Amino acid sequence: MPTALVVAAWLLVPGLVAGYLAGLRGIVAAGLAPVASIAIIAATAVVAGGLGLRWSVPVALAGVGVAVLLVAAVTVATRRWFPRPEADPRPVTLAALGGFVPALVLGTITILMAIEAPDTLSQTYDAVFHYNALAYIGDTGNASSLTLGTLGNTEVPPSFYPAAWHDLASLVMLSTGASIPLAANLVTAVGAVVVWPLACLLLARQVFGRNVAALVVTGVLSLGFTAFPWNLLGFGVLWPNLLGMAFAPALLAVVLTLTHWTRDDALGIPRAWLALVVGVVAAGLAHPNVLFSVAVLSVFPVGARLFERGWRLHREGRTRRGAAEVLTVLILAAVAWYWTATTPTFAPTRDQYWPPFETKAAAVGEVVLNATNKYGALWLLSLVVIVGALAGLRRTEMRLLLAGHVVVGFLFVLAAAVNVPETRKFTGYWYNDSHRLAAILPITGVPLAVGGILYLAGRILAATADKPDWRRRVATAPSVAVAVVLTAVLVVATAGLYPTDRRDRVSIGYLERPRATLVTAEMREFYDRIAEQIPADAVVAGNPFTGSSLLWALEDRKVLFPHFRAAYSEEQTYLAGHLDAAATDPEVCAAATDLGVEYLLVGGVEFRPSDDQWEYFEGLDDPGTSSGFELVDSSGPSKLYRLTACDTSAEPNG
Structure with missing residues (x-):
């Protein structure tokens, strides 16, 4: 636990300090804190490597100090033009905190169920590279993403590998003396049970506004989906990918802010632009796959705002300008897609082949029932998601999230059931891997599930308002109470939000099995x-x-x-x-x-x-x-x- 607290401190404190100085408060500050911390630490490692400085706690703290001072200077210089957004009322923040605590408990229980001891080895293919990358950093003091790819092999040219996860784990080792397996497990676990719920809370805050009922249930619901974060804790093992995807909902929230698809915006456009830049740095140094994932989900809010602007210009008599803007963006997007789909730079990623393992119909069913990669169906949780999707058709921002959810599901079907050269132009950004694509679904699945709970709570209140026997107990109850009760019923009815499925997805990477064990x-x-x-x-x-x-x-x-x-x-x-x-x-x-x-x-x-x-x-x-x-x-x-x-x-x- 002390080591886990050190992990949380590295992930939260630098970003919280920088965010506070930038004028962020409450849920927004907490949700963006890991993004800023990861960007600062990983960028510092790159700079230190370039300057020949040995990676250490003092060097990392110096980088944090420089970043904080830079944020403070920019904030002071621009506060006249960019006033701080109005902070959320205390009940809103407390509701988010109240929903986060049970999520933290639920996630910790999953980790304890799945991993026998804190320093248990991951018996997986990719774990060898990640473990030895930490050994390389410890031996050489070089934690730069620009050189990590070859693990210090002086016989070959150095190559890029996103090292944010390794930078954090190495700092934990340097701070506490933790072993490599212990540091690896705890950095990943904290990313799953702390960073992910906080990012989902920020997304819910921007989608649902100051809705206490939405915020109080988001944390728990975020940990009920097994495709993420639990699957990436056992499959691969994809630790850097997991750390990056854990803050992906926060980046999507930033995109919704910039495209004006938020309710009661708590971030503000100027700070959203800054957060986007920081987020791109964090994602690029954590795992570029995150950028592709957020880009896919951003197509619809960006596209909807673009066409709305074009239509507005048309109605104002400036049709040519509107058409030119829309056409320019579409051409740039098409060129970017074509380049990434054909360039040799991404060929090793794009040409990875995973044999299809199920029929198209089965893959569609897995998307609907959140049972991707042949795991158990999450029946009740999926039903809540479907209710939220149908109810959300009346709200534009929810329709945009649903569109992203459907497209990601389609990409999963292509990877799981088709995977031919033609489909790799679309799924190649994720190594044509169904596991990585499935991990994107909960980003939109969580707000859809929250929307489902809110809709059901509203229907219950409306249905019981005219019944005298229930008037005192239900009709006058705030929607937050009904939402909490519904979520509690969901948790109880699923024996704790499908704990066996969560445990199995994680533990499979740690079990000693014939022909799948690295070290006994x-x-x-x-x-x-x-x-x-x-x-x-x-x-x-x-x-x-x-x-x-x-x-x-x-x-x-x-x-x-x-x-x-x-x-x-x-x-x-x-x-x-x-x-x-x-x-x-x-x-x-x-x-x-x-x-x-x-x-x-x-x-x-x-x-x-x-x-x-x-x-x-x-x-x-x-x-x-x-x-x-x-x-x-x-x-x-x-x-x-x-x-x-x-x-x-x-x-x-x-």
């Missing part, structure tokens, strides 16, 4: 033991599919292959295929000496044995009694050998 408990004990026998500056070769790659993250002993697929040099590639011939192949010794390889770690597990990348590491099998290797230690199938054929242990590394 026995292997962790073995790694603890051999770490004392491996010099701190030695490099250990090993097939990452046998768990060897996590020796770096767990024991701070650098490995030659920190991930399954990466940009490796010619020497690394040669060792991957020929290290077992060290005693007879001089080229092996030359490469091993250059790279500082002194040990070989084999055995352990067989993770994804059907993956064709296994062939790349065919020279890293157990050498047995072959000459050139000396057995140092073993435990079950796990064995550590010292490479004696090249005498690298007696030579200076590199």
Whole structure:
């Protein structure tokens, strides 16, 4: 818990201070705080990397200080032209807080149910990269998104990888001394149970205005959808994507503000523009996928405002100007789409292939019932969403959200049931992955569900107003009480908003399963033991599919292959295929000496044995009694050998 509080402090405090100085208050300040904090911290890491400064708590705090001073200076200089928006009345803010607390409890219970211990390892494909990225930051002090992609491999050019999640996790490690698995789990958990509900509250505040009933139920409803945040906690594992998507509702709220589709706006246009810039920085450094997701949902509010403006200009007799503005925006949007759909820059993302796994009808049903990717249907919650969608047809902003919901559902169907080259021009921004697309649905699903609760509460009040027996108890009750009761009934009727489904979506990434386990408990004990026998500056070769790659993250002993697929040099590639011939192949010794390889770690597990990348590491099998290797230690199938054929242990590394 103390470490979790430190995570929350890094995610909230910098943004709250900057937001307060910018004139934000209440729900708006809280909802945008994580966005600002992530932008400040991730941008500071990039600047520090460029200046050659070692990433540390003082450096991060200095970046926060500079950002806060800059916000204060801009606010003072512009306060005459951009007065602060009117703050929400205290009952409105208290209602949001009151709804947030049970959401926090509900989310924490889910985490405790799904993850056995706070430092439990995620047994997933992408977790290896994220764990070793934290090890790389700890070793080198470089947390810049501009260089993280190669994990410090000096044999290949550095590449971009959005590092906001890694920056935060590394700060938690530096602040508390937490281990890599602990920091990774807690940053992700806090993103799910704190950042996501706060962002949903901001979206609800802008859509429903100062509606106490809406705000008091939003927090709980936000955690009932299993596709997000729970699915991304177990699938992949997509931790950076989850952190970015957690604040996506806040960015959509900013877009609604800028397009004037809000009720009782609490942000203001000038501050919304500033929030948009900060949000783009945060999303770009957290995960660019967030920008694409928000862009899809923004098509309808932006398009509706654009055509409304064009129609207004037509009625004012300025038809040519209106047509020119509309046509210009449409052309720019089409060019942007065509470029992103064809440019080689996004080719690795766009060309990812996931085989279709269900029929179109089944995929449509999963969207309607919030049962994406063959999980259990959320019957009652989905019914509330449908009610909200139908009731919202009378309000423009709700129709715009519904349109976005339908389009995202259509994209999910394309990815889950079709996925052909023609559809990848539309789904390629999300790796053609149904899980990533499904994660967008709750962004609009939450306000639709809130709208459903409000509609049902209104109907109950109207239906009972003329019944004398119920007049005192119901007809005079405020709508907030009825909304709370309806939400409570939903929670009770679903045994806590489908806790089993939430738990299963998270726990699947942490379970030790045949052919899907990276490191077992026995292997962790073995790694603890051999770490004392491996010099701190030695490099250990090993097939990452046998768990060897996590020796770096767990024991701070650098490995030659920190991930399954990466940009490796010619020497690394040669060792991957020929290290077992060290005693007879001089080229092996030359490469091993250059790279500082002194040990070989084999055995352990067989993770994804059907993956064709296994062939790349065919020279890293157990050498047995072959000459050139000396057995140092073993435990079950796990064995550590010292490479004696090249005498690298007696030579200076590199």
